[in-house]
Amino acid sequence: MNRKEIKILIADDDPDYLFQMKIMLQNAGFQVIAADSQAQAEEIIASVKPDLAILDLMMEKDDSGFILSYKIKKLYPRVPVILATAVSQETGISFGFDTEEDRSWIKADLYLEKGIRQDQLLMEIEKLLKK
């Protein structure tokens, strides 16, 4: 599929992260729909089916990303979801899907740490879109 036809939904309450992500993905040739909250993202998915979603974990609530991911998967089971968060190993907490148990309830396809290199992110997006 041509990148121009691919809609990526990004949701993040950090306006700068949202802005940078949007520009980066647009430069890579994708269509981007940006939401700055869980509520706004929910409004968007009610009428638009994205081809992929990149969601921040903590927005209005600590688990906004999980909830959004769950809702997207319920509406569009085949749309890949990436969860991005700044919480990482440094804090001793990792939201990686290490165990089968995690995978069964966290309905996301990929977990990524914020600050990941652009080329790596684009590669991961390509991989998920091909599935």
Added chain:
Amino acid sequence: MNILKILVVDDEPGIRSGVSRILTRFTVDYPFMDEQIGFEVLEADSGEAGLAIIEREPVDVVLLDNKLPGIQGIDLLKLIKEKQPDTLVTMITSHASLDVAIKATSIGAHDFVPKPFTPQELKSSIENITKHLFLKRMTSKLQKEGKQIRFQFLQVLSHELKAPLNAVEGYLQMITNRQFGSSIEDYQEITQRAAERLKGMRNLIMDLLDLTRFETGKTPSVPQQVDIRALATAAVDLHKPYAIQKDVDIHLHTDCEVCLYGVPDELEIIFNNLISNAVKYNKKGGRVDITICCDGRAVTMEFKDTGIGIPEDARKNLFTEFFRIKTAETKGIQGSGLGLSIVKKIVDIYKGSIEVESTPGEGSTFTLTLPLPAAVKD
């Protein structure tokens, strides 16, 4: 009802059945406990039988006779302390022999019941033990929760510090990649955005320094008589430029001379945080009214704004570190999420109180009461 397991080890059947009968109908409760505590009694006619039970299932309390047919009470006590150090042991001694008592205590017996005992003596001994166990469990639970809170704090903190770093790094990357063109003017917006994030990060670090200072209890300044009116006037002046920019009027009302014994820096932080919030979360054309009065026993300071207000469900978390209300109205308003938690810490130091009243859409009022005279700090 909570059930404590009690194992009675005694070779006299009369003692065992007596303990069983008395304790199965006995309950303990204290005003500070949510639930009553009841007892389940297990019986063993020898040290060996008792040991087998302990190895099979943990018990809370052992009532242990010293004179037993096989293994002696003192030796069993040692084994219990090795295998289950949390189990409390009360010795039953037929003739209060002092050296057995001393030896048992040094090994770790909690208490003694002389034999023969009355039901009341047994009950009061068990009551003491129950209280002891309850408090011990409460303490360890609270310690664990304390650790948990600490951990959460660090987790959120690192998130809050990393977010601006990521943003600034992202902007630098955009500049490096010449994403918007080759002229420096093309990057004015993003350098401004980056600077804004760094400013936010600086504020967070300043707030954190305040917070750690109060947490460790170390204050760099000496307590002294502080003229509250002068302090409030200075704080209002400090926020005037910001208020003008936001089109908010600040009014200070004081009808009396108020002096409070305290650390000027700490009291200044209270004013700065509450005034800055009242302006920050206000509406265009809104006002802030600060009223200070004193009745000889306490100073009351009221900070009333005509701002966006605080949703009901957010009020209970208002003084929690890093808690920020995320609604459409607060979008784009920067803050560390530490201001009110710092104010609360200071108010606690002064043994005062802080209360909030708020109507969403109409405004909020924070009322602080700091006791006089002298609010002597301990």
